[in-house]
Amino acid sequence: MFMHLGAWFFFGYVIHFFVVPLNAITIPILQFPLGFYMAAQGSLIAFVVMLFMFAKQQDKIDREFGMAEDD
Amino acid sequence: MSTQSASTSDFIKNLGKMYGVYTGGFIGFVIFLAILEQVGVPNKILGYLFVFFTLAVYAIIGVMTRTAQVSEYYVAGRRVPAFYNGMATGADWMSAASFVGMAGTLFLLGYDGLAWVLGWTGGFVLVSILIGPYLRKFGAYTVPDFMAFRFGGNFARGIAVVVLVCCSFTYVTAQIFGTGLIASRFLGMQFELAVFAGLVGILLCAMLGGMRAVTWTQIAQYVVLIIAYLVPIIILSTKQYGIPIPQLTYGNAIAEITAREGAMLASGLATAGNLKPHIAPFITYSPLNFFGIVVCMMVGTASLPHILMRYFTTPSVREARQSVAWSLLFIFLLYFSAPAYAAFSKLEVYTNIIGRDLTQVRPWMFTWGELGLIQICGKNAASIDAIVAACKAIAGHPGVVRLQDFVINTDVIVLSTPEIAGLPYVISGLVAAGGLAAALSTADGLLLAIANALSHDVYYKMIDPNAPTIRRLLVARILLLLVAVAAAATAATRPGDILAMVGWAFSLAMAGNFPALIMGVWWKRTTATGAICGMLAGFGLCLFYLVTTRYFPGFGVQYAGMSSLLNPVTGAPLVNIATAMAAPNAMDGWVTLAHPLANKVGWFNLNNIACGLLGAPLGFLVIYVVSLMGKEPSKEMQAYVDEIRKARGRTVLEEKT
Numbered sequence: 100m101f102m103h104l105g106a107w108f109f110f111g112y113v114i115h116f117f118v119v120p121l122n123a124i125t126i127p128i129l130q131f132p133l134g135f136y137m138a139a140q141g142s143l144i145a146f147v148v149m150l151f152m153f154a155k156q157q158d159k160i161d162r163e164f165g166m167a168e169d170d
Numbered sequence: 171m172s173t174q175s176a177s178t179s180d181f182i183k184n185l186g187k188m189y190g191v192y193t194g195g196f197i198g199f200v201i202f203l204a205i206l207e208q209v210g211v212p213n214k215i216l217g218y219l220f221v222f223f224t225l226a227v228y229a230i231i232g233v234m235t236r237t238a239q240v241s242e243y244y245v246a247g248r249r250v251p252a253f254y255n256g257m258a259t260g261a262d263w264m265s266a267a268s269f270v271g272m273a274g275t276l277f278l279l280g281y282d283g284l285a286w287v288l289g290w291t292g293g294f295v296l297v298s299i300l301i302g303p304y305l306r307k308f309g310a311y312t313v314p315d316f317m318a319f320r321f322g323g324n325f326a327r328g329i330a331v332v333v334l335v336c337c338s339f340t341y342v343t344a345q346i347f348g349t350g351l352i353a354s355r356f357l358g359m360q361f362e363l364a365v366f367a368g369l370v371g372i373l374l375c376a377m378l379g380g381m382r383a384v385t386w387t388q389i390a391q392y393v394v395l396i397i398a399y400l401v402p403i404i405i406l407s408t409k410q411y412g413i414p415i416p417q418l419t420y421g422n423a424i425a426e427i428t429a430r431e432g433a434m435l436a437s438g439l440a441t442a443g444n445l446k447p448h449i450a451p452f453i454t455y456s457p458l459n460f461f462g463i464v465v466c467m468m469v470g471t472a473s474l475p476h477i478l479m480r481y482f483t484t485p486s487v488r489e490a491r492q493s494v495a496w497s498l499l500f501i502f503l504l505y506f507s508a509p510a511y512a513a514f515s516k517l518e519v520y521t522n523i524i525g526r527d528l529t530q531v532r533p534w535m536f537t538w539g540e541l542g543l544i545q546i547c548g549k550n551a552a553s554i555d556a557i558v559a560a561c562k563a564i565a566g567h568p569g570v571v572r573l574q575d576f577v578i579n580t581d582v583i584v585l586s587t588p589e590i591a592g593l594p595y596v597i598s599g600l601v602a603a604g605g606l607a608a609a610l611s612t613a614d615g616l617l618l619a620i621a622n623a624l625s626h627d628v629y630y631k632m633i634d635p636n637a638p639t640i641r642r643l644l645v646a647r648i649l650l651l652l653v654a655v656a657a658a659a660t661a662a663t664r665p666g667d668i669l670a671m672v673g674w675a676f677s678l679a680m681a682g683n684f685p686a687l688i689m690g691v692w693w694k695r696t697t698a699t700g701a702i703c704g705m706l707a708g709f710g711l712c713l714f715y716l717v718t719t720r721y722f723p724g725f726g727v728q729y730a731g732m733s734s735l736l737n738p739v740t741g742a743p744l745v746n747i748a749t750a751m752a753a754p755n756a757m758d759g760w761v762t763l764a765h766p767l768a769n770k771v772g773w774f775n776l777n778n779i780a781c782g783l784l785g786a787p788l789g790f791l792v793i794y795v796v797s798l799m800g801k802e803p804s805k806e807m808q809a810y811v812d813e814i815r816k817a818r819g820r821t822v823l824e825e826k827t
Contacts (some may be wrong), residue, residue, distance in 0.1 A: 140509075
């Protein structure tokens, strides 16, 4: 859980503190400046992936400790 | 009873097939209208067909799924599968502001606009990890239900209802305003009339069937809105770059925009003062305000009652978690396309309008100019003659459109994209239907949240706990009607800063609900007194900051030690406080937006939209301190809190139906 909150904080905030240096890098072929891309798409993709992982992992933990609901 | 549950499980099993047929039917309908257009049916009739067909479908779903059972009415019988609940939440979440307004904001603000995109998606991470599943396990009907149980009684319930009504009412007004705007533009109806027409559509779904009907309609609305949002931009991307994935191709558009910005500066079409480079950060918002908005929108998402209550409808805690993930996926589909809209529109404006000779501008803008939504040289851009005349009146005008001559209303960006791309009218109608679906679905969810809080929490729990089922549902429906009419009446007066108020709703929800929800679930030691004081303090401070900076700025400067906000680029104050305070109107109350100090003063250079940043920490602090001072909550209550955190077992709160 704290791992996920950490990842949330990283993608939600930390990475955007560095938008200016990241903008100097351009993603090849797609031509996005990296800082802009992270805010427009990168972080969002990370959030979606995180949530599916969280749902799965938490369910696994629940099952391990016998706290899961019956199927 | 057994026959009923059997038919319900059949219903759930057939959902995929039903919505598949529905989606196919909708696409077929669009193709059918496209054929009608080719045959020569006038645009206006196509517009009406679109709006009435979609409204009729929502209404039919609403009527078919009507219900007279309490748990069906409040939480859709807790049977909505994760995937479909995700879709319904997506529609519930994405309002007219997301559908129509977001791309426009990105167009105007460039990078800084992404604060909204980030804030409105990242919040779901908090919902899933910290709040949603636990409230589901608790088994409440409404958010105030939880507050009342955890924090001992009706006083906490009352405060939670106040918070809920405050944030939901402004929000629902904005949605009805949006419906009116779209209906009046595409159907040529009078705005006030269009507002009330939209209202009928909303009521048909929410009134009869409560949460159950709203859920199944919202899924239908999600399908319409996502198709409507993606189709124009996919066609545009294919036309310009040959790849039907706009989210990948708009990188090229951004590179072109940046090149074009340099060229415009070099040729004097734009000045460093009025050009906001698209990818440069922190031009409109200082870093503090940028991240302040991100925090407030994220945390606000996790505290908005109409979103949280959607997760009460899933069959299990596990599905509640999965359903948050699905919600975000469906929301993400729209949000990661919005910057593409902004980039393509900006490229079009920068290459085909700015720098063009006045007589050569592209004709798509005249229909919007007539409505006053695009202005060139300070006048509505209704025709070539009009803009030539307007620009001639400006001394020393070079005869080509300069950046400072061009003003566009942000709502136009999404709605005009089909015309920019030269697509047939049927696509414009599709976009209008999508915008309508977005506004209606959010309005449904919000109205239901307000009416449920009033009927379940205020009427049933506080006024008449012995009310029979029939009377409770009747009261719920009557209240829903009253709230809806009140919201429509407010919207019909066209309040000026309605969109800013939506931002306020998030901050208010954050300051009022978030600390109490988090502490209530995660800290057993939280006492009732602590939580009540924390909610009052956080909500009060946020509300005070909003109202003072917006409506009583003079008082804020005089008595609360506020100073002018700073320009994020130069660091200079936005207004000269000494001059403004010397003016005769300085101490006026309820000032309009035109007042020199309105929205321009504050503490720590903090924008008032981000006032949750002040309220929520105070709320946490007060809850912590006051709780430690009081007596530990009863063993029983602490056991309940433990119980909430386990997925297994019965819900803590058992409602009689």
